[in-house]
Structures are given as C-alpha cells and as structure tokens.
Amino acid sequence: MFKHDHSSLVHSSRRASRRFHRRPTLPALASAQPPGCLPAASGRAQHAHVRRFDTRKPEATALELLAAELRIGDLERALSEAREAAHTDALTGALNRHGFAEAYQRETARSRRNNSPLALALIDLDDFKRLNDTLGHQVGDEALVHLVRVMRSALRPSDILCRFGGEEFVVLLPETALSQAINAIARFQRQLAAQAIPGQEIVLTFSAGVVVQQSGESLEQSILRADVATYAAKRAGKNCVVTG
Numbered sequence: 001m002f003k004h005d006h007s008s009l010v011h012s013s014r015r016a017s018r019r020f021h022r023r024p025t026l027p028a029l030a031s032a033q034p035p036g037c038l039p040a041a042s043g044r045a046q047h048a049h050v051r052r053f054d055t056r057k058p059e060a061t062a063l064e065l066l067a068a069e070l071r072i073g074d075l076e077r078a079l080s081e082a083r084e085a086a087h088t089d090a091l092t093g094a095l096n097r098h099g100f101a102e103a104y105q106r107e108t109a110r111s112r113r114n115n116s117p118l119a120l121a122l123i124d125l126d127d128f129k130r131l132n133d134t135l136g137h138q139v140g141d142e143a144l145v146h147l148v149r150v151m152r153s154a155l156r157p158s159d160i161l162c163r164f165g166g167e168e169f170v171v172l173l174p175e176t177a178l179s180q181a182i183n184a185i186a187r188f189q190r191q192l193a194a195q196a197i198p199g200q201e202i203v204l205t206f207s208a209g210v211v212v213q214q215s216g217e218s219l220e221q222s223i224l225r226a227d228v229a230t231y232a233a234k235r236a237g238k239n240c241v242v243t244g
Ligand SMILES: Nc1nc2c(ncn2[C@@H]2O[C@H](COP(=O)(O)OP(=O)(O)OP(=O)(O)O)[C@@H](O)[C@H]2O)c(=O)[nH]1
Pocket: 091, 124, 125, 126, 127, 128, 129, 130, 132, 136, 137, 138, 139, 140, 141, 144, 165, 166, 167, 234, 238
C-alpha cells in the first residue's frame, strides 16, 4: 500500500513534469504573465519554469523567424501579383495605359541617352463592331487575345505592347527608325492575315499610323500624330499603314 502510494506519487510527479514539457514552445506571445514571471507554484515548478525559458527560447525564436520569413515570402508574392495586375490588361496580357506610361518613360530616357530613334505605332482593328455584332462579344474577346498573341510573335521581344482601350493598341519600338517600324507593322499585318482566329474562319485586319518621336515631343503629341495617320489609313480603305 505504502509502496503503491509512493509509486503513484512518483508517477503523478512524472506526469506533471511531462505535461509541463509538452506545453507549447512559443509561450511569450500568448502568456497572461509577463516573460520571466514565475507561476505561484512550488519551488520545483519555479525551477522548471526557469529551465524552460533558458533552454527553449532559442527554439521558439527560430520557429518565429521561420514563420516570419514564410509570411514575408507570401506578402512579396502578393505584392508582385498586385503590381503586375495594376500594369496589365486582364484580357490580353498586354500592358495597360498605366504600365505603358512607365515603359514609355524608361524608353524615352534610353532613346535620349543613346540618341536612338523611338517609333510608335497606333493599331486599330478594322470593323470590330461588325465582328462583335455577328459573332458575339465572346468571339470579339478571343479576337483581341489572338491579335496580341500574333503581335508578340511578329515583333521583337524589346517592343512594348499596350492595349490603349477597346480595340486600339499602341506599340513602342525602341531603336527603330520610321522605315523599319513600317516594315515591322506590315510584317505583323501579313502574319495576322495568315492566321485565322482559333476555332473561327475569320482573319483580322487593322489600320495603323506610325510615327517616330520628335525631339521634345510629349507622348500625347506622338499619339495624336499617330492617331491622325490611323484615321487616314481608315479613310484610305483600311488594312494599311500610314505614317504621320
Ligand atoms: N469583344 C469586345 N469588344 C470590345 C471591347 N472593347 C471595345 N469593343 C468593341 O469594339 C467596337 C469598336 O467599334 P468602332 O469604334 O465602331 O470600330 P470598328 O467597328 O472597328 O470600325 P473601324 O475602326 O472604322 O474599322 C465596339 O463595338 C466596342 O463595343 C472588348 O474588350 N471586347
């Protein structure tokens, strides 16, 4: 009986000790007591508490650091996705106006620094309203995606492509003189004519106005000249390139 009582005391003491050591190892964040404050228990418990603080704190810190690093990684990914979304047209993946404005600043600065020509083309799909009206907006959207895909494959990787609005796109061609820009856009025209919209038997055509940025000219002024040239291309019967 006595022996039994003794062993049960030992067992209950060991169980208490195991329970104690199984407690969470990140206590400082959630504890009602300030760090280092000893519980109102026996001297034995106080001793255990001090030991727990001394030996487990480095472990807790490593876990906290790891959790913080993972969280920072998540936040960086979310930030990069938000930045991308703010600069990109959701339908086609081309830059939107905001993204284009940034790219334009970068390219005009480079063009000035290197004294190299910077060409700009305004591209406006022909009879897009008719396509929407006859085949529906869904096919109209697919046509826009198709246009951007073909344009990407036809142009240089360094050329910058922006959906300016609706069925109107702007392409910035760095280090490109006027005659080279006309050739590039005409090549794109030929490639587009050779590829129907996937699942449809329709090819797209567009009218384009091409300019080279003049010294001291703003983006708005370049776009206006390109717009006048595009309008001239429409009046000339569409599916052609006019310079401004
Ligand atoms: N499917 C689709 N259609 C769009 C989108 N944005 C604009 N449009 C349509 O594009 C059409 C543009 O019509 P218009 O400005 O008359 O131009 P167009 O029919 O191409 O005529 P031209 O430029 O003279 O050849 C309108 O019907 C718009 O609704 C879009 O994101 N998706």
